[in-house]
Amino acid sequence: MTSLGSSSSSATEYTVRVPKNTSKKYNIMAFNSGDRVNCSTWTQARMERDMSARRIYGEEETPESGAGSEFGKKQREEARRKKFGIVTREFKAEDQPWILKVNGKAGKKFKGVKKGGVTENASYYIFTQCPDGAFEAFPVHGWYNL
Numbered sequence: 001m002t003s004l005g006s007s008s009s010s011a012t013e014y015t016v017r018v019p020k021n022t023s024k025k026y027n028i029m030a031f032n033s034g035d036r037v038n039c040s041t042w043t044q045a046r047m048e049r050d051m052s053a054r055r056i057y058g059e060e061e062t063p064e065s066g067a068g069s070e071f072g073k074k075q076r077e078e079a080r081r082k083k084f085g086i087v088t089r090e091f092k093a094e095d096q097p098w099i100l101k102v103n104g105k106a107g108k109k110f111k112g113v114k115k116g117g118v119t120e121n122a123s124y125y126i127f128t129q130c131p132d133g134a135f136e137a138f139p140v141h142g143w144y145n146l
Helices: 073-084
Strands: 026-030 045-049 098-102 109-114 125-129 135-145
Touching: none
Parallel strands: 026 135
Antiparallel strands: 045 098, 098 109, 109 135, 125 135
């Protein structure tokens, strides 16, 4: 590469390692720029999943045979769902939003909603610097907007 003028440019090389198998999954939480979040003033922070979407009550418990049973009810319900195109999705805890509580009960609450399709066309990595000066790159599993 040619340099313009008399300025000299120097480059510094770093070693970047990508671990082959990581048991941890890393996520990015992007704050809204209008919120003016200052993490240095936080005294306490707690994150937990919002499990309010989980069904509290399961299907009705009816006997499958014997007195008081409706023979073939499950098959009829399955056929009805298939006929009308009703697709039942199973509950996935990893797809639920995160709740970030800052400074205890009197503090602020943030709800992180998962942004889908972020890692489909691009790869994002989180870089951490090791004590030996090298960097470790961890792939981003999900992206949450707060």
